[in-house]
Amino acid sequence: MTTITQEPLTDRDYPRFSDAEFDRRDAEVRARMDALDLQLVVVCGRGGRDPNVLYLSDWWSTREAWVLYPRHGEPTMLIQLSNHLPLARRMARFPDVRFGGSAPTGSVDTVPTLIDCLRERGISSGRVGLAGTITWREHARLTAALPGVQWVEFGGQLVDQRQVKSAEELARLAVSARMCDASALAIAEQARPGLTEHELARIVEDSYLADGGINGIHFMVATQMSDPRGGIPCQHQSDRRLQAGDALVVELSTNYAGYSAQVLRSYTIGADPTPLYARMHDAALEVFDAVRAVIRPGSTVSDILDAADVADRLGFTIYDDLVHGCAQLPAIVRTHQTYRGEPEGFVYREGMCLVVQPNVVTPDGLAGVQYGEMFQVTATGLESLHAVPRAFFRCG
Known part of the structure; x- marks a missing residue:
């Protein structure tokens, strides 16, 4: 049986931002979350090189990517498509990077996995931020699955933070x-x-x-x-x-x-x-x-x-x-x-x-x-x- 292995990334493989750079970004994002009393932010990026996903994760997104970014603790990222997952796991700074999942018909559908991840974190009430390219159908499904959550727009906060370049x-x-x-x-x-x-x-x-x-x-x-x-x-x-x-x-x-x-x-x-x-x-x-x-x-x-x-x-x-x-x-x-x-x-x-x-x-x-x-x-x-x-x- 063939065993597939991956060599660990080095800084020479892809350009990478420093830990100090991400410490700065994290501190500012979480200060903005504090001001809005958000326990978590859900960010959706579709298409190549989504700026919000890159800014938070160091992953140069290719297709669909979702980031669950908590006020405390480690983020989770969900990736589509499955063949994009190995590289995302190598490049992203987050240790928890998962496949987004599929619908029963076999088509792309990340929402059930997203809902499971939110429940896994105990998110059933309180204020959660939303940013990025979330569709009205996805929002409706999130609202139905988690009726006690108050969803708050956060995209403008990320845009404002990304304005000034380090x-x-x-x-x-x-x-x-x-x-x-x-x-x-x-x-x-x-x-x-x-x-x-x-x-x-x-x-x-x-x-x-x-x-x-x-x-x-x-x-x-x-x-x-x-x-x-x-x-x-x-x-x-x-x-x-x-x-x-x-x-x-x-x-x-x-x-x-x-x-x-x-x-x-x-x-x-x-x-x-x-x-x-x-x-x-x-x-x-x-x-x-x-x-x-x-x-x-x-x-x-x-x-x-x-x-x-x-x-x-x-x-x-x-x-x-x-x-x-x-x-x-x-x-x-x-x-x-x-x-x-x-x-x-x-x-x-x-x-x-x-x-x-x-x-x-x-x-x-x-x-x-x-x-x-x-x-x-x-x-x-x-x-x-x-x-x-x-x-x-x-x-x-």
């Missing part, structure tokens, strides 16, 4: 930023007439795969500058081939060990920018600099909205989000004309990371450029995590 988190973001820069420069060096957008995506990913990076996004749009048909990067690559006289606009994000920086740049193919494209790029840089200048600890969304008005004064508009937090943390800021709200009382804090990314387009949206990158909020303002040149690149 030195160890910033180190991961710095690696991601270097990978993003490498992919932007690879496009500048290799883009040429005849390549499809799919081939551009390969160029992007080849620049960091061997170093442990994973694609976050590579959005792009290419169009003739003399007859533009799109100014906003697209989420899926097309079969269109680059042509001389094209403008190419890209948004790139590389995930390194669960953390993603982001860089946005514009290129021309086999030609200099037309006067329209040159003006749009100059406008994007002007907005970028204006927004960058106003963000520091204590700044508000209103400060950004006022700074962004330069695009409208120059006869253009901004289509995409103008500023957003790391991994789309709030606030997600647009312009006075496209304002969608903000968290109550939101101000920028030292240690936050954010992306400034003006997507300057013509009023019809058919021509556009984009320029941006990720910053850390320091005591005196913004400090870029990136080193890719400040340029409207000419390729091919």
